[in-house]
Amino acid sequence: MANPGGSKMGNVILIDTEKCSGCRLCEVACSLKNMKECNPERSRIRVIRTQNNGQLEFVPSTCMQCETAMCELVCPTEAISRDPETGARIISASKCIGCSACSYACPFGAIYVDRKLGRANVCNQCEGDPLCVKVCPSGALQYVPHDQVNITLRRNGAQRIVAAHEVTIGVPPESNHWEPNPEPC
C-alpha cells in the first residue's frame, strides 16, 4: 500500500538548496552513524555538487517521504514499508533482494542498493532524530512535521521575493556608515 491510512504522522527532511554551502558534513555523518564508516558513497543523503566554469551549485538529495512511493510500489518482494511512528520508509532485510528496482523508480534516485549490505538502503530519519539535520551548518536541512512543509516552502519563497525587492530598491545610504572596530578581533 502506498499510503497507509492517509499518513497522519511523520516528519520530513526539508531541503533548502539555496542555503547549502556544499560541505558534505551530512554525508560523512550519515555514513558514520548508519554504516559505521566514513564513506559518502554509502550515505543515505548526498550533496549533488556541480561546478561549471567556476559557478557552483549544491543540491542535497535524500528521501522525500513520498505519499505515493514509487520505490514501495515497484518492489517485487514487498520489502519496503512505512514506519508508523516517523513516516520513514523501512526496508526489510529478509525480503529485499537488492534488485535496484526501487532505485530506478525513485524520482530523485534517493534509494540505492548497497553492495556491502547486499540490499537497498534509504534514509530512515535516524528513527526520528536525523543526524544530517543536526550537523548541517547552513540551515539547508530542516526536520519539520509534514503539515509544516508547504508553509515553510511558501515562506522561503516569500523571503526570496522580499530579498529581490530590496536589491531593486537599494540599501539606504545610512547603512553604509562605517566606523573602525575599536577592539582587535
Added chain:
Amino acid sequence: MGYMRGGKLLRIDLSSGAIEKTPTSDYQDLWLGGRGLNARILYEELKAGTDPLAPENVLMFSIGPFTGTLVPGSGRVEVAAKSPASGTQGMSNMGGYWAPEFKYAGYDSLIIKGKAPKPVYLSIYNDRVEIRDASHLWGLDTWQTQDAIRKELGSQETSVLCIGPAGENQVVYASIQTAVGNAAGRTGMGTVMGSKNLKAVAVRGTKGVAIADPDRFLALCLEALEAQKPLLDMARTTDLGDNDPPSWASVLGNYEATEWIKQKEFKGGHKPFWEAHKNRQGEGRTGCFNCQVRCMDYYNLEGYGPLVASCTVYGAPTWLVKNNDMKTWYAFVSRCQRNGIDAQSVSRMIAWAMELYEQGLITKSDTDGLDLTWGNGDATIQLLDKITKREGFGDALASHVAEAGKKIGKTVDEPLNLKGVPLGVTNVMNFRARTIGALINPRGTDEYRGRMGTFDNLGSGSGAGHMTGMASPDSWEAKTAQDITDKAMAAKEKAGGDPIIGQTDCESRGELAALGQKLITVSDSLGQCKWNTIFLNLGISIEFQAQALSAGSGSQTDIEDLMEAAARISAQERAFAAREGFTREQDTLPKKLINRQMPGTWPDDKVTTEDLEKMKDDYYRAMEWDVQTGLPAIDTLQSLKLDDVASDLQKLGIVNHNGQPRGE
C-alpha cells in the same frame, strides 16, 4: 587498508610512465601523515642541491588519518617539493574536495618524480591509475581544465587539482588550484608541477575510511562540532558588520593596511573600496569538505563571473598595491584563481614595481609603458596578465626575488621576501609572536607555520587569565602557553622590571613559537585544517585530536605522542633545509623591515636585530636545537629516532651535540 588510512603511497615516474604502490605502514607510525610523510619522503628521495625545476625534484601530495572523516575540517592536502622560490622544502596546504576523494580511492600520498615528455594528467579511480594526454588542456585556465577533465572522464564526481597558464609558463610563484578558490598558493608548487609537464590530477574514490570504534569516534566528532558552534564567527572576517579586513589588519598593527587607510591621497583611502565591498553581490558562503566554518565568500558578479574568496585575498590586491576599487580587486582575484598564480606573491611583486615607479627608479620605458602609480587598477590588471604570460616587463616580475631587479637592469632592493618567497599580506612586526613565527617558518612566506594566533597577546595582562579574548583558557594548549608566559613574567619581575609582556616585547615569544610550530605541525600532519583549531580559536584542541586518533585508529595516542611526532617532523624539515645550506642566518627579516618604524598602531616601535636574535635563541633552545647553528642537535635527532639523519648531518659536518656553548 588500516583504520583511518587509504593504505598506499602512489608513486608515479612521469619520465618512464612507471606506476607503483607501496604500503603507508612503512611510514605511518613515526610520521602521522600529511606534512610528516612529505618531510620524511622528500628527505629520503630528493638529493640535496637538486634544481627545483629539474625532473629529479619530487612533488608530493599527502593526506592524514583525519582526511575524509567526520573530524571538522578534514578536507585538506599538504603539498611539498623543493621550492623554486626558497631553494629548500616548499610546502603549501590546500582545502577543497580533492583530499577526501584521494583517501577514498585508497591512498595516503602521491609521489611524483620525473618529467613527462609531453603534457599529461593523472586519472585515479580507486585502484585504476592512468597517465593521460593533456596536450588539449595545455593553456586552459584552472576552471576550464577541471570542467574539461570531468567531461572527458564522464564523471562529475571526480575532483581535480591542476595548474593554470602561470604554472605552464613557469612563473616562480605559480599555484596549484582545486574547486573554485582553493589553492596551494605559496612557494611555487604549481611551478614544480608545470616543470614536470603535469597539468592535473583527477581523482575519484569510493572506498571510504574504516574507523576502529565508530560510535566513540562519532560521539567525539559531534561533541567537537557542537563546541565549535559558538566560535564560528571568528572566521567571518569579511561580513561581520563593521569588521572588515583593512580595519582589523590596521588595529593589529599591519603597517601596510594602516598606510593604505590613512593616506587619503590614494583616492580617499580605503572607504570607497569597503563600501563597495559591503554592498557586494556575494551569494553567500562556501568552504571545504566537512567543515562548518565555511570561511569563504562565494560571489557571482554580473560581467565578472564567479569567485570564491577567503580572508587573505582581501588583503593582497588591496593594501599591498593600494587599490581601492572593488572591481579591480574582483578581476585580480579571479584572474589569479583561473590562471593559477599566488595572489599574495604576485601582489607583493607588483607592489615592489609600483614603489620603484613612485620613487622614480623605474619609468614607463622599463614597464612597457604602464603607468604604475599606486592604485592604478587598470595597470595592475595588465601587469598581472603580463606576469602570467612572462611577457616583457612581466617576465622580470615572474622571476625569483633575487633575479627580478637584475632582469630590469637596476640595482634596487629585492622585493620584500622571507627565505626568497614574496612576503604575504599579514603583519610580521609589532606583534613579536608573529615576528618570530615569520623568522622560523620553514617555508618562509609568512608566520602561519610558526605561531598560534591565540598566543599573540599572552602576558599583556589584558583579559581574563592574561589570555587574549581569542583563547580557550581550559585547553592544554592555553595552559602550556600560559605556563611558559608565567615563568617569563616571573623572571622579568625578579629582575626588577614590570612583569607585563606587551605585544612588542620579546620575552617568552621564542618558546611560544616552538609550541605553536609543533601544534600546527600536528594539524598539518593529521590532515586537519589548522584554522579549525585553537590557532584561530575555532575550538579543535590537541586533546580532541589525540582522542579522535585513538578512537579512529584503535591505537592509543596521547598529546605527548603527537607533540613528539611534531618535534620529529620539524627536525626532519630542518635537516632538509640544513642539507641545502640553511642555518640560523637565513631565519631573518628583510633588511628593510629591521629598525623600521611604521605608521601603524605602535608608531614608535621597531624590530631590532637584538630582538630577532634573542627570540631565535629562545626558539632553538625550546626546540632542543643547537643555538649556534639553529639546526637540530645530534642528541635531539637521536632521541627522536632520527639516527640516520644525525649521522648524515654529522658526515656533512653541520650539526653539534647538545651541551655545546649555546649562547647563554
